[in-house]
Amino acid sequence: MSDETGVSYASVTGRAVIGAAVLGSGMAMLDSTVVNVALKAIGAELDASLADLQWISNGYLLSLASLILIGGSLGDRFGRRKVFTIGVAGFAVASLLCGLAVNAQMLIAARVLQGVAGALLTPGSLAMIQGAFVPDDRPRAIGAWTGLGGVATAIGPFLGGWLVEYVSWRWVFLINLPIAVVTLIVARRVPETKNPDTVPGFDIVGAVLGTLGLAGITYALIELTSKPATAYVALAVGVLAAIGFVVNEARCPHPMMPLDLFRSKQFSGANIMTLLVYAALGAVLFFLVLQLQTVSGYAPLQAGMSTLPITAVMLLLSAQGGALAQKIGPRIPMTVGPLLCAAGVVLLSRVDENPNYILEVGLPLVVFGLGLAALVAPLTATVLAAAPDHQAGIASGINNAIARAGTLLSVAALPLIVGLSGDDYSVPSVFSAGYRNSMLICAGLLVAGGALAALTIRNPERTPTASATAA
Structure with a gap:
């Protein structure tokens, strides 16, 4: 579809494009935020070890991180709506298998399939918007997609905790089925788009x-x-x-990953920082929710709700973080942001039995969220600005894959590093010591990310104003 035949934001078709994109990507976001809340209940019912719980989290991330770039290329070649709807249908089937799992091995295999489907629908959701709307309406459409997607992220911990506590952990996955059906119905109104300049072959x-x-x-x-x-x-x-x-x-x-992009010090620095920051973020959420349930005695709903300060701060302040970076340049926000996150994680390391929620959980999560709000928008903008315009999509995909790989590797490595294994996640005294050490390691990763930004990120040169030139 060319720009001349694009749809407008106010049209029925335009709303259908946004609706399908938000529902599909929201389903994937919802799943990624609720699974951590369900892990302890899954482990108890399926008699799973800590390694099994790691695989339940990582099986999805593994296939998603590995295939997300190919998923974007398939959409450009064969049609974004077509590949997106295949991904949505596949995600629903995999979610059904997750909900019906009779043992940990079946659940892990189904989570891998979820990741494969997610690699098709995740890049397609934004690509449909980019390809379907007229250029003038794209920023507004992307803003709506981002804001509504944030709502899915916000309700995820609450919904997941409620389902685990009052229904069953299986509905954390089964809830995707009606969402997928509605998404597929809405997507029928989405116009098909392709990239006419896509390169041959995969x-x-x-x-x-x-x-x-x-x-x-x-x-x-x-x-x-x-x-x-x-x-x-x-x-x-x-x-x-x-x-x-x-x-x-x-x-x-x-x-799929052009290495010439990494010749840019700015691009390389931003992506290594992404690896460090998202490794810490993924591990913090993985360990914190288990700590609150195993050691602090939180019910699943309480544990899920406890992480809402991060989402609230991100929803309220992410746009301001991007505006600040645009005004003063990305270097300071990308340096200070990880340090704020590190401070929040150090405070979280004190969570133990009967924690004071406001002082030991809520306040540290607010500090952590402030750091994320400061760094996420300028980080994404820096990655895109460091790549040539014709490779912006590939650059964004690489950054997305690196972020997920960071979480994958940290959730795999940290239990080994801190000496946790087997059924340790259900033994409060053992898990608590490993939790504290893992938080301190995550804080170190974040400090390293901030230091790397200070060394490698440079603010763009400002164009002289007319008055300055005249002077």
């Missing part, structure tokens, strides 16, 4: 090697204590595949 070898690399390293980190021989083999396979991925991307005529 980097299938890169996708396979990238998946093997992440899977091998993740498996080794999670299973090292229980299956050391197999874990070392997996580690070797993962490292070799990761090396092969880099070699393939350097030689492939149409790579």
